[in-house]
Amino acid sequence: xxxxxAKEIVLRKSYLPDSNIETIYFGGGTPSxxxxxxxxxxxxxxxxxxxxxxxxxxxxxANPDDLSQSKLEIFFQAGINRLSIGIQSFNEDHLQFxxxxxxxxxxxxxxxxxxxxxxxxxSIDLIYAIPAPDHSILKSDLQKAFELDVxxxxxxxxxxxxxxVFGNWLKRDKIKPINEEFAAVQFEILIETLAQNGYEQYxxxxxxxxxxxxxxxxxxxxxxxxxxxxxxxxxxxxxxxxFNVANNAKYxxxxxxxxxxxxxxxxxxxxxxxxxLLTGLRTKWGVNSGKLESLSGGKFAMLHQKELADMKKNxxxxxxxxxxxxxxxxxxxxxxxxxxxxxx
Amino acid sequence: xxKIRNFCIIAHIDHGKSTLAxxxxxxxxxxxxxxxxxxxxxxxxxxxxxxxxxxxxAIQMNYIYEGExxxxxxxxxxxxxxxxxxVSRSIAACEGALLLVDASQGTEAQTISNLYLAIxxxxxxxxxxxKIDLPGARPxxxxxxxxxxxxxxxxDIIPASGKEGIGxxxxxxxxxxxxxxPVGDPKAPLQALIFDSVFNSYRGIEVIFRVKNxxxxxxxxxxxxxxxxxxxxxxIGTLGLAQIPKQVVECGDVGYLISGIKVAKEVKVGDxxxxxxxxxxxxxxxxxxVKPMVFAGIYPVDTSEFEELREAMEKLQLNDAALVWExxxxxxLGFGFRCGFLGMLHMEIVQERLEREFDMTVITxxxxxxxxxxxxxxxxxxxxxxxxxxxxNFIKTIEEPYINAQIITKSDYIGPILNLCMDKRGIxxxxxxxxxxxxxxxxxxxxxxxxxxxxxxxxxxxxGYASLDYELAGYQESDMVKLxxxxxxxxxxxxxAIVHRSKSYEWGKKLCEKLRELIPRQMFEIAIQAxxxxxxxxxxxxxxxxxxxLAKCYGGDISRxxxxxxxxxxGKKRMRQVGNVEIPQEAFMAVLKIN
Ligand SMILES: Nc1nc2c(ncn2[C@@H]2O[C@H](COP(=O)(O)OP(=O)(O)OP(=O)(O)O)[C@@H](O)[C@H]2O)c(=O)[nH]1
Ligand SMILES: [Mg+2]
Numbered sequence: 001x002x003x004x005x006a007k008e009i010v011l012r013k014s015y016l017p018d019s020n021i022e023t024i025y026f027g028g029g030t031p032s033x034x035x036x037x038x039x040x041x042x043x044x045x046x047x048x049x050x051x052x053x054x055x056x057x058x059x060x061x062a063n064p065d066d067l068s069q070s071k072l073e074i075f076f077q078a079g080i081n082r083l084s085i086g087i088q089s090f091n092e093d094h095l096q097f098x099x100x101x102x103x104x105x106x107x108x109x110x111x112x113x114x115x116x117x118x119x120x121x122x123s124i125d126l127i128y129a130i131p132a133p134d135h136s137i138l139k140s141d142l143q144k145a146f147e148l149d150v151x152x153x154x155x156x157x158x159x160x161x162x163x164x165v166f167g168n169w170l171k172r173d174k175i176k177p178i179n180e181e182f183a184a185v186q187f188e189i190l191i192e193t194l195a196q197n198g199y200e201q202y203x204x205x206x207x208x209x210x211x212x213x214x215x216x217x218x219x220x221x222x223x224x225x226x227x228x229x230x231x232x233x234x235x236x237x238x239x240x241x242x243f244n245v246a247n248n249a250k251y252x253x254x255x256x257x258x259x260x261x262x263x264x265x266x267x268x269x270x271x272x273x274x275x276x277l278l279t280g281l282r283t284k285w286g287v288n289s290g291k292l293e294s295l296s297g298g299k300f301a302m303l304h305q306k307e308l309a310d311m312k313k314n315x316x317x318x319x320x321x322x323x324x325x326x327x328x329x330x331x332x333x334x335x336x337x338x339x340x341x342x343x344x
Numbered sequence: 345x346x347k348i349r350n351f352c353i354i355a356h357i358d359h360g361k362s363t364l365a366x367x368x369x370x371x372x373x374x375x376x377x378x379x380x381x382x383x384x385x386x387x388x389x390x391x392x393x394x395x396x397x398x399x400x401x402a403i404q405m406n407y408i409y410e411g412e413x414x415x416x417x418x419x420x421x422x423x424x425x426x427x428x429x430x431v432s433r434s435i436a437a438c439e440g441a442l443l444l445v446d447a448s449q450g451t452e453a454q455t456i457s458n459l460y461l462a463i464x465x466x467x468x469x470x471x472x473x474x475k476i477d478l479p480g481a482r483p484x485x486x487x488x489x490x491x492x493x494x495x496x497x498x499x500d501i502i503p504a505s506g507k508e509g510i511g512x513x514x515x516x517x518x519x520x521x522x523x524x525x526p527v528g529d530p531k532a533p534l535q536a537l538i539f540d541s542v543f544n545s546y547r548g549i550e551v552i553f554r555v556k557n558x559x560x561x562x563x564x565x566x567x568x569x570x571x572x573x574x575x576x577x578x579x580i581g582t583l584g585l586a587q588i589p590k591q592v593v594e595c596g597d598v599g600y601l602i603s604g605i606k607v608a609k610e611v612k613v614g615d616x617x618x619x620x621x622x623x624x625x626x627x628x629x630x631x632x633x634v635k636p637m638v639f640a641g642i643y644p645v646d647t648s649e650f651e652e653l654r655e656a657m658e659k660l661q662l663n664d665a666a667l668v669w670e671x672x673x674x675x676x677l678g679f680g681f682r683c684g685f686l687g688m689l690h691m692e693i694v695q696e697r698l699e700r701e702f703d704m705t706v707i708t709x710x711x712x713x714x715x716x717x718x719x720x721x722x723x724x725x726x727x728x729x730x731x732x733x734x735x736x737n738f739i740k741t742i743e744e745p746y747i748n749a750q751i752i753t754k755s756d757y758i759g760p761i762l763n764l765c766m767d768k769r770g771i772x773x774x775x776x777x778x779x780x781x782x783x784x785x786x787x788x789x790x791x792x793x794x795x796x797x798x799x800x801x802x803x804x805x806x807x808g809y810a811s812l813d814y815e816l817a818g819y820q821e822s823d824m825v826k827l828x829x830x831x832x833x834x835x836x837x838x839x840x841a842i843v844h845r846s847k848s849y850e851w852g853k854k855l856c857e858k859l860r861e862l863i864p865r866q867m868f869e870i871a872i873q874a875x876x877x878x879x880x881x882x883x884x885x886x887x888x889x890x891x892x893x894l895a896k897c898y899g900g901d902i903s904r905x906x907x908x909x910x911x912x913x914x915g916k917k918r919m920r921q922v923g924n925v926e927i928p929q930e931a932f933m934a935v936l937k938i939n
Pocket of ligand 2: 362363386420
């Protein structure tokens with residue numbers, strides 16, 4: 001598999017408009033299973049065919065139970081300088097509710113260990129809106145994060161998707177549907193507490209101290225081209241998006257035969273405008289009015305005069321130096337606002 | 345012509361008309377065993393799904409009787425009151441009728457009303473006691489009822505079972521022996537009565553007619569007398585299971601005509617066509633006009649589809665002559681049509697057919713009857729939509745239509761039926777025992793109370809045993825009020841209704857509750873209010889939504905989420921906006937669901 005991925009990197013070396021790489025992200029599934037040799041092979045292949053910037057952000061996604069001392073050392077030596085750890089919660093009961101295999105203690109330890117080894121840029125994932133009688137566990141989860149002094153926190157609302165364990169529980173009345181009011185209050189507590197402790201909400205679900213934003217994720221929201229390799233990976237070159245097959249065997253087979261097993265969709269002007277709105281409005285940078293006009297072929301403001309005025313009047317949207325930004329109350333309705341502003 | 349017999353099958357709903365038609369078609373070998381299926385003539389999907397006949401259906405059979413070949417034109421008709429216009433037009437194309445009576449149910453409301461329709465057209469009635477195979481059949485008792493009703497001889501009643509194929513031969517003999525051959529002059533100028541039509545997108549409009557005088561040949565030049573339009577008879581023929589093209593359709597016969605007519609408006613059911621070269625001096629008297637009982641607005645879901653809707657309605661009207669309409673506008677719904685229907689089932693079927701046959705999804709507004717309003721300037725106005733109702737201070741009196749309702753039921757259910765009718769502001773006029781167990785109740789009752797859910801309720805409380813027929817019984821003064829609905833203070837014209845004052849509070853309350861269920865939460869609170877004039881009589885609140893934001897949005901998610909939001913936006917587009925409130929289309933039909 002890893003060889004196939006390395007081969008795909010070679011096959012796709014001209015996909016991006018230029019060969020300078022600013023961020024690398026090992027994610028999706030469990031990249032922490034990579035051995036030293038495999039990781040080195042990938043890094044080396046990228047290095048051979050692209051120019052990796054000296055200050056490149058190189059992130060690896062991992063779960064606490066994967067992060068042993070030896071693993072961490074391998075990652076550090078291979079050049080990984082940022083970890084995104086799926087902590088979810090520091091509370092034992094909540095971890096169990098989420099079906100996690102790691103313990104609260106492991107969650108805490110791995111952060112400390114990573115720092116000792118020298119990976120200081122650490123992001124953790126937290127889940128909020130887990131059913132609870134009050135907000136104390138959320139607050140203690142946040143306290144723990146502050147104590148560990150992580151650079152970055154991604155906070156996601158618990159979602160119940162059909163055809164998942166939670167979905168089935170919901171169907172069989174084993175759990176209650178997520179209480180919207182509860183989730184909204186938790187979201188507000190989260191934003192406030194994080195702000196008080198120096199974490200800036202630079203995207204709906206992402207918070208960073210001292211501008212230690214995820215440069216990799218930020219480039220998704222800024223519509224910058226990226227190349228994704230491996231099964232199910234997706235890539236974007238500014239006008240189209242490609243999706244590799246999910247099936248491992250099919251993927252390897254195709255790559256061995258020298259072809260890329262991908263489907264793609266061409267993004268129309270409307271698609272590009274809508275994606276920019278969808279992602280841009282979620283960020284602290286908002287969406288730039290000039291860019292909206294150029295993406296939409298000059299239609300945007302004309303089409304949405306009334307909506308924009310209403311949204312401003314209702315205090316959901318504000319305009320600042322040529323950009324549209326969501327207000328604090330607008331952030332609770334980011335999706336609805338974005339879709340109301342979509343164009344056809 | 346002597347060998348032609350034109351007859352229809354009439355009865356109360358479900359007494360087995362279509363099933364008996366199956367047996368006749370089978371016995372005369374009009375259809376093969378392979379083609380046969382239950383209620384073969386109910387060929388519309390809607391008819392099959394609901395198990396009822398909606399459209400009259402004409403079909404020709406050949407039958408050899410005592411060595412001579414006869415042409416038998418059969419028309420199967422619907423039994424439900426809402427489709428009685430189909431029955432009355434079929435009757436005009438026939439000389440005789442089979443009147444079926446279910447041997448376990450006995451004569452019911454539409455047995456009687458359809459019988460009178462036939463008698464008024466001088467049709468020969470052949471009484472058939474159907475479903476004699478049923479374990480609950482009471483042949484002797486029901487025969488008594490029939491003799492009483494028809495004033496016929498007991499031995500004239502043919503016992504039969506459509507299901508078991510009993511009595512079929514006797515029925516065919518009776519058709520030939522008792523029903524006269526059509527009268528008409530084969531040599532006279534052509535007069536053909538159009539009694540039905542269908543829109544066919546490939547072949548243009550197909551016209552179903554009965555030749556009263558003269559005959560028509562393929563290629564003849566014909567003129568439609570009411571519209572004055574002229575055509576060439578490109579194809580004519582008779583109606584088998586499929587159309588059977590012919591060179592000529594003779595005097596007295598039933599047939600179809602295709603002449604490349606594409607414009608629905610050019611064909612009027614009830615019109616007569618004749619030859620251009622040798623025209624008849626006048627048309628045959630058409631059909632009495634339909635008297636719609638219920639009125640409602642029909643609007644396209646997508647406001648831009650008004651013209652498409654008009655076209656669809658015109659095409660549907662070809663095949664549903666009981667549908668009438670005129671354009672109407674609503675502040676909430678845009679351009680649409682005010683339509684008249686024969687009842688709620690008719691309304692539902694129209695809506696379904698528009699959707700299925702013409703791909704038009706529509707919004708239907710609160711159904712209403714037609715009121716008569718005398719304004720302060722002594723002008724009498726017919727009001728069939730709340731929006732037409734003048735302000736209260738300009739109204740002298742309001743009158744509402746009443747009906748004479750005949751309910752036939754088992755005597756066990758008299759109590760609950762009396763309660764129901766009283767609750768519906770009805771007055772018992774008469775009570776007649778048909779037999780020791782069956783009773784006919786006559787009520788004077790406001791039509792407005794009957795159109796909604798009366799029939800369903802009647803069926804429920806009588807375990808399906810009561811049947812209802814009604815005729816208009818003029819107007820009476822009533823204390824009616826216009827009830828308006830406001831969303832965040834903005835009136836929604838399409839939700840207004842005209843209701844009796846004694847019921848207005850309950851109506852307002854239930855409507856507000858239903859709307860609260862149907863209107864999705866928005867980013868702000870929505871106040872739903874019902875009001876009579878300035879006075880608020882009910883209020884509900886749709887709480888504001890707290891949050892609408894996805895958790896994650898990275899790389900590959902983006903296009904999936906874009907599509908999700910695009911879909912949501914599309915859904916919203918189908919909603920109507922009044923002030924700042926978005927209203928889903930179901931909400932406009934909420935009134936129909938408040939009970
Ligand atoms: N036992 C018995 N059932 C019958 C007979 N004829 C019809 N049925 C049943 O009665 C029901 C109604 O039959 P239809 O032939 O559809 O009745 P219809 O009079 O055409 O009904 P509408 O056209 O809707 O008024 C069906 O379930 C039939 O199977 C019969 O002779 N005996
Ligand atoms: Mg039938």
